Amino acid sequence: MAIGTGPGSWGASSRRSAEELWRSGGGGGGGWATAAALLLVLLWHCRRRLRLFFCFLFRCALPSASSSSAAASPQIGGFSEAVSDDDLRFLIRNLDESNSNEERWEDVVQKRNSLVSYSAKCCRPKDGPLKYLSVTVFENCSPELLRDFYMDNFYRQQWDKTVTEHVQLHMDINNGTEIGRTIKKFPLLTAREYVLAWRLWEDSDGAFYCFTKECQHPSAPQQRKYVRVKYFRSGWRIRKIPGRNASEIRMFHQEDAGLNVEMAKLAFAKGIWSYVCKMDSALRKYSSSHMQHGSSLSAVTFIQKVPRELQTSSGPNSSSGAAAPSVRGETITEKKKLLRRPSKKALANGFLLLGGIICLTRGHSSLGAKVAVGYVLTKLSKRGASSSQRLRD
Numbered sequence: 001m002a003i004g005t006g007p008g009s010w011g012a013s014s015r016r017s018a019e020e021l022w023r024s025g026g027g028g029g030g031g032w033a034t035a036a037a038l039l040l041v042l043l044w045h046c047r048r049r050l051r052l053f054f055c056f057l058f059r060c061a062l063p064s065a066s067s068s069s070a071a072a073s074p075q076i077g078g079f080s081e082a083v084s085d086d087d088l089r090f091l092i093r094n095l096d097e098s099n100s101n102e103e104r105w106e107d108v109v110q111k112r113n114s115l116v117s118y119s120a121k122c123c124r125p126k127d128g129p130l131k132y133l134s135v136t137v138f139e140n141c142s143p144e145l146l147r148d149f150y151m152d153n154f155y156r157q158q159w160d161k162t163v164t165e166h167v168q169l170h171m172d173i174n175n176g177t178e179i180g181r182t183i184k185k186f187p188l189l190t191a192r193e194y195v196l197a198w199r200l201w202e203d204s205d206g207a208f209y210c211f212t213k214e215c216q217h218p219s220a221p222q223q224r225k226y227v228r229v230k231y232f233r234s235g236w237r238i239r240k241i242p243g244r245n246a247s248e249i250r251m252f253h254q255e256d257a258g259l260n261v262e263m264a265k266l267a268f269a270k271g272i273w274s275y276v277c278k279m280d281s282a283l284r285k286y287s288s289s290h291m292q293h294g295s296s297l298s299a300v301t302f303i304q305k306v307p308r309e310l311q312t313s314s315g316p317n318s319s320s321g322a323a324a325p326s327v328r329g330e331t332i333t334e335k336k337k338l339l340r341r342p343s344k345k346a347l348a349n350g351f352l353l354l355g356g357i358i359c360l361t362r363g364h365s366s367l368g369a370k371v372a373v374g375y376v377l378t379k380l381s382k383r384g385a386s387s388s389q390r391l392r393d
Helices: 009-023 031-047 047-061 083-094 143-149 152-157 261-285 332-339 344-360 366-390
Strands: 106-112 116-123 131-139 163-172 178-184 191-201 207-216 229-240 248-257
Touching: 031 106, 047 163, 083 366, 116 261, 131 152, 131 261, 143 207, 143 229, 143 248, 143 261, 152 163, 152 366
Parallel strands: none
Antiparallel strands: 106 116, 116 131, 131 248, 163 178, 178 191, 191 207, 207 229, 229 248
């Protein structure tokens, strides 16, 4: 009779083979080691899913902090001087570049289509980050709608993909000061954290002003995973254009987000128009049903009146100031700086930037790669021009 031809005998022989294989590792110790190694490999391959699973369990066990703190309860006092009338005076003065004759403004971008037009200038002050001054005109839009659209930080999260989180921290019903915390994520950079205070005013001619600056709040301690923006000055004026169904927003902006100045300027010039077009598209979809849906009380609710001594004329201000004359020639010190050999730090930064460009451009034509390549080409062209100038001298 043949041995092992039936199903029962095949199963018994299979079990015996498995037991012999398990015991062949030295009394079972080798088998346990093999199993442990396989388990470690399995856990390594599934580590991302396991991390997400445990994070989900942890969030379910805790109350939702974001939903409970999305809107702060109204308060009186505490941060009444975070934004003052002096800041409004500073804003009105800086909305007109002709008031700063010592600063030289240069055009950055000028674009338009049938619904929106945009122009921006910038200047480099003696101390502090770059200053930007922009004028945007939205056709078929009222000043009130444009004001509510700009102030709706919760609706902004739907169309502005750089904003990943916004929380209202404080609302002072006495003077209309609002404080909030915003997280912005930019490509290839650590997320930036903004803890800001802002306040709105209305002029006698129907124009609206808003000024925003950095501040501190006990509910927003600094976190190591974010880069806290410690200098932020920004403001705008919204008003109706006489004789047209259009509104203009004139904005002043100065921010130190820890970026290279030339790189930030080039990225702004390359990407701002597409951002404005996206903003215009979101504005056309905006309606009263969206207005401040994330919070019942905001700075718009407690808008202040512009003080009488700061009341401005309703006529349009001049948008083009007298540019400071350009300086011809170079001093001896500047020539020595041009002839000076590059430092080790400059060489290291150059190699680091070159390595970043190589990583960015390997099969991808993204905006980051275009900005980096444009930045290097600009630097090379400037260095070539200065070298040829020295040869001619």
